[in-house]
Every structure is written in C-alpha cells, then in structure tokens.
Amino acid sequence: MPRFPEFRPAGVIPATLLAFHEDLSIDEAQTRRHLRFVARTRGISAITVNGHASEVHACTFEEQQKILAFSLQEVGDAVPLINGIYADGSLEGARLARMAAAEGATALLVFPPNSMSAGGHLRPEMALAHFKRIADACDLPIILFQYPEVTGLGYPFPTLLRLLDEVPTIVAIKDWCADPMAHERNIRSLQSLARPVNVLTTHSAWLMASLTMGASGLLSGAGSVVAEQQVALFEAVAAKNLVAAQAVNDRLYPLQQAFYSAPALDMHNRMKECLVMLGRMERAVVRPPLMKLPAAEIDGLHRALQAAHLRT
Numbered sequence: 001m002p003r004f005p006e007f008r009p010a011g012v013i014p015a016t017l018l019a020f021h022e023d024l025s026i027d028e029a030q031t032r033r034h035l036r037f038v039a040r041t042r043g044i045s046a047i048t049v050n051g052h053a054s055e056v057h058a059c060t061f062e063e064q065q066k067i068l069a070f071s072l073q074e075v076g077d078a079v080p081l082i083n084g085i086y087a088d089g090s091l092e093g094a095r096l097a098r099m100a101a102a103e104g105a106t107a108l109l110v111f112p113p114n115s116m117s118a119g120g121h122l123r124p125e126m127a128l129a130h131f132k133r134i135a136d137a138c139d140l141p142i143i144l145f146q147y148p149e150v151t152g153l154g155y156p157f158p159t160l161l162r163l164l165d166e167v168p169t170i171v172a173i174k175d176w177c178a179d180p181m182a183h184e185r186n187i188r189s190l191q192s193l194a195r196p197v198n199v200l201t202t203h204s205a206w207l208m209a210s211l212t213m214g215a216s217g218l219l220s221g222a223g224s225v226v227a228e229q230q231v232a233l234f235e236a237v238a239a240k241n242l243v244a245a246q247a248v249n250d251r252l253y254p255l256q257q258a259f260y261s262a263p264a265l266d267m268h269n270r271m272k273e274c275l276v277m278l279g280r281m282e283r284a285v286v287r288p289p290l291m292k293l294p295a296a297e298i299d300g301l302h303r304a305l306q307a308a309h310l311r312t
Contacts, residue, residue, distance in 0.1 A: 009172035011045030014223025018054035039075040043231035050084035053221030080106035094137035101138035148178035205260040254307035
C-alpha cells in the first residue's frame with residue numbers, strides 16, 4: 001500500500017542533493033541530514049531523489065536503490081518521495097520503475113532517454129514505447145520531464161498530447177521547455193484537458209514569471225537551498241499578492257543569477273557549495289566529470305547568499 005495513495009504532484013517539490021566523501025563514495029549521513037532539513041520546510045508537498053540534483057547520471061542502479069531506500073527511511077513517512085527514472089534504454093527504465101515501486105516511492109519522474117537525442121522527436125512511437133514500458137512496470141503516477149527542443153530531447157507538442165492521452169498514469173509534467181510561449185501554452189492546454197495534467201515548472205531562473213502563468217507547482221534543485229523562499233513565492237503568487245511575490249523574488253534573484261549562469265551543468269555543483277557555506281553540508285564533493293568550482297566562483301556564490309539575506 002503506497003504511503004501517500006492520494007498524492008497528486010503539485011505545489012513546491014525540492015529535488016535534493018547527494019553528499020559524497022572525498023573518495024567519491026556516497027556520504028549517507030550527510031545526505032540524510034540534508035533530507036531532514038529540506039523535509040522540515042513548511043509548505044513543501046514532496047521531495048525528489050535520484051534526479052539531476054543528486055547527480056543521478058553518475059550513480060549505478062545499486063546506488064540509486066540505496067539512495068531511495070535510506071531516503072524513505074529518513075523522511076518517507078513525513079513527505080511523499082518522487083524517484084527519478086534516468087535511463088537511456090526502456091528496459092532499464094522499467095527496471096528502475098519496478099525497483100522504485102518495490103522500495104516504496106510515491107511517484108516517478110521520467111527523464112527522456114539520451115538515446116533519442118539524434119532525431120527521436122521525429123519518431124513519436126519511440127517516446128510512446130518508452131513511457132508505456134515504464135508505465136506497465138508499476139502503478140506509480142508519472143511526472144514526464146519535458147526538455148527544451150534545442151536539446152533534441154523535448155517532446156513536440158503533438159507527441160506530448162499523445163503521451164498524455166495514451167499513458168494515463170502520466171499525471172504531471174516537469175516543464176523545462178525553456179520557451180516562455182511554449183511554457184504558457186503547456187500550462188493553459190495541459191491543465192485544461194478532460195483529464196487535467198499538472199504543469200510543474202522547473203524554470204527556476206525566472207521562477208516568478210513562470211508561476212504567474214498559472215503553473216500548478218514547481219520541481220527544482222534550487223529547492224535544496226531555498227525551499228523556504230520558493231514556498232513563500234508560490235504562496236504569494238497563488239494569493240495574487242504581487243508586492244509580497246516581488247519581495248521574495250528580489251531575494252531569489254542574486255542566487256538565480258549565480259546558479260544558472262554558464263556552464264549550466266554546474267548548477268547543482270553551485271548549490272552544493274552554498275549548502276557548505278550555510279553549514280548544512282560538510283563537503284561540496286562532486287563526481288567526475290563534474291569538477292570543483294574555481295575559488296573566484298565560490299566567492300561569488302558567497303556574495304549571492306549574502307545578497308539573498310541567507311546567513312553564512
């Protein structure tokens with residue numbers, strides 16, 4: 001029996017980071033500490049593990065299973081846990097889905113397979129086969145991760161509609177289309193379907209603008225650092241309190257500028273450094289090919305935290 005059987009992805013959903021020892025092994029104690037801190041944030045609706053923020057690309061199947069298991073032990077009774085399904089092949093994706101269901105995850109976040117980046121958007125049947133195989137592997141609700149079209153991994157809008165129609169366990173999308181016009185179309189169209197599908201924005205670099213378009217929630221790695229501020233912004237926008245929303249946005253702005261500068265692949269690296277400065281994590285170790293940030297950039301993150309009025 002699922003721990004949260006009525007869960008529907010909406011609201012503020014942080015994606016947590018993964019702590020490592022200096023030898024690059026998983027630091028379970030520090031990761032549990034981080035999970036506890038985030039789970040105590042008033043107003044969040046769930047937590048995501050085994051996502052981009054936790055460097056899922058660098059973790060084996062066994063490590064992902066371990067991460068989900070100890071995350072459930074630590075906070076699984078307090079908040080729903082969403083498990084990322086990051087796999088280039090559909091068989092592996094289904095294997096991960098079965099594992100997540102068996103361990104006790106509440107929902108799945110399904111990434112697009114990197115194997116489709118060389119023209120998969122021209123073959124919608126490939127996306128359909130991938131999601132159907134994962135959906136057939138378990139009964140958990142699915143959040144579809146929508147990428148920017150420029151990556152070659154974004155599902156064209158007609159394909160997206162087919163997926164939602166033919167795979168009824170897809171109940172939400174994590175929208176990273178990176179196009180304001182497409183984002184607003186997704187919000188208006190998908191949330192108005194006969195079977196509404198929630199849009200969770202992950203446009204954390206312009207979060208206030210995105211939320212004012214009407215997204216049902218947000219799913220963001222930045223929530224590993226600023227979940228409290230994200231809740232405040234989400235609630236202010238929902239209450240149509242522009243003054244309050246702008247005040248929160250003014251605090252988030254320096255960190256958004258720092259987290260999401262080029263190269264984008266370092267965004268979670270930067271968030272981990274901020275957790276160290278805030279005293280919430282002991283080390284900012286990342287697994288290769290990610291590398292330690294230069295000292296000058298770490299100094300810039302410190303200034304951004306101060307500008308955001310977060311104590312270091």
